[in-house]
Amino acid sequence: MTIKNFSLYKQASKQWLRAADFYQLESDVRTILQQPKNEISINFPVRMDDGSLKLFKGYRIQHNNILGPYKGGIRYHPMVDLDEVKALSLWMTFKCALVGVPFGGAKGGVTVDPSMLSGGELMRLTRRFTHALGSNIGPEYDIPAPDAGTNDRTMAIMMDTFMNAQAAYNRNSQRHVVTGKPLAVGGSLGRDKATGQGLVYILMEWAERNKIDLSQCTFSVQGYGNVGSHAAILMENMGAKMIAVQDHTGSLYNENGIPTLQLKQYVLTNRGIAGFKEAQSISNEEFFECEIDAFIPAALEGQIHEGNAGKIKAKVVAEGANGPTTEEAEAILKNNGVTILPDILTNSGGVVVSYFEWTQNKTSSQWTLDEVDGMLGRLLKEAFYQTHKISKEMDIDLRTAAYIVALKRLTSAYQERGIFP
Numbered sequence: 001m002t003i004k005n006f007s008l009y010k011q012a013s014k015q016w017l018r019a020a021d022f023y024q025l026e027s028d029v030r031t032i033l034q035q036p037k038n039e040i041s042i043n044f045p046v047r048m049d050d051g052s053l054k055l056f057k058g059y060r061i062q063h064n065n066i067l068g069p070y071k072g073g074i075r076y077h078p079m080v081d082l083d084e085v086k087a088l089s090l091w092m093t094f095k096c097a098l099v100g101v102p103f104g105g106a107k108g109g110v111t112v113d114p115s116m117l118s119g120g121e122l123m124r125l126t127r128r129f130t131h132a133l134g135s136n137i138g139p140e141y142d143i144p145a146p147d148a149g150t151n152d153r154t155m156a157i158m159m160d161t162f163m164n165a166q167a168a169y170n171r172n173s174q175r176h177v178v179t180g181k182p183l184a185v186g187g188s189l190g191r192d193k194a195t196g197q198g199l200v201y202i203l204m205e206w207a208e209r210n211k212i213d214l215s216q217c218t219f220s221v222q223g224y225g226n227v228g229s230h231a232a233i234l235m236e237n238m239g240a241k242m243i244a245v246q247d248h249t250g251s252l253y254n255e256n257g258i259p260t261l262q263l264k265q266y267v268l269t270n271r272g273i274a275g276f277k278e279a280q281s282i283s284n285e286e287f288f289e290c291e292i293d294a295f296i297p298a299a300l301e302g303q304i305h306e307g308n309a310g311k312i313k314a315k316v317v318a319e320g321a322n323g324p325t326t327e328e329a330e331a332i333l334k335n336n337g338v339t340i341l342p343d344i345l346t347n348s349g350g351v352v353v354s355y356f357e358w359t360q361n362k363t364s365s366q367w368t369l370d371e372v373d374g375m376l377g378r379l380l381k382e383a384f385y386q387t388h389k390i391s392k393e394m395d396i397d398l399r400t401a402a403y404i405v406a407l408k409r410l411t412s413a414y415q416e417r418g419i420f421p
């Protein structure tokens, strides 16, 4: 999002350029990665329930595809703009390269508040946006997935719209045009919880290296959507306690632990955490001041900033959201000895299981939940190991180290292929 002179894309660029300096990245790759390959922006009309026609703006930014087809979510949010989607697409390129899935990076979005639209309006918006994207997406070219404001149902509609525009004999081979679909139409077991699950796997790796028993830990969560709620439930299953939680409707606290599953069910019917009886309401300031072991930002970007970073007393910040920590906040956290488990590593579980779903679709197969979780765990363990190793060897923070692991893969691909023509 662009607030006054702030550019999220600039912030994201600074992160990888810092890594590029440490890694002494060769100049051609540095030049190529400066800007996305394609920036598609579309204005499209949607018939509203009252009969009027409204124009919406949507984007698909294709950042890089040297390692495989473009890949990344579609966001529906009122703050969506070109700058934000560009940043999110850049993070996808590095995320996929870091964890070693054969995808490039992309992101899409529509500037809309989905909570203000009826089910019918949302469906028409999704269909018309997908239609407008046309052959800019495709199962071997650019593969969308859910993000903030979209879900498995959005993906089912996107898939259906895309398939219906193909020749009849070709339709059934196009299912993997999107991932994060419902199980009934080619989704994967474990995709729903994948980002939260990945986050917990990364926290486990961190805890092991720091001799911390996660089952005895307390944590707080910001944002109780797909990522936050699944992470919280999985943490509670291991014995950890969620002491505080915050979303756009307020902040809650309970020193004995807030029941995570019950809260998820409450949010489904009440569209927010406010009013949940098993915890007491606290102020935004109190939320950030809570004594906890792990802080899990799982909402939108820029939520940890210079105004609140100094209040965070956690040992670790596990970034479930994309770009939740501003540059200034990062410096404050580092100064206070708080470890940051960076977003491109910590929230990569979603795209990893998207890759498993895509593979299952291509081979007309269905993996068990144990297979999905097992493979996810192994991939993330390896990504953490590589990141941690570079961080120790070069004496740099985990974020910069994660970007270096990714840059190594991207650079090797460019070196092997050369730059066309």
Ligand code: GLU
Pocket: 071, 072, 073, 074, 143, 144, 145, 146, 147, 148, 179, 180, 322, 347, 348, 350, 351, 352, 354
């Ligand atoms: N939107 C998710 C992310 O930011 C998932 C992307 C995907 O599965 O392609 O990583």
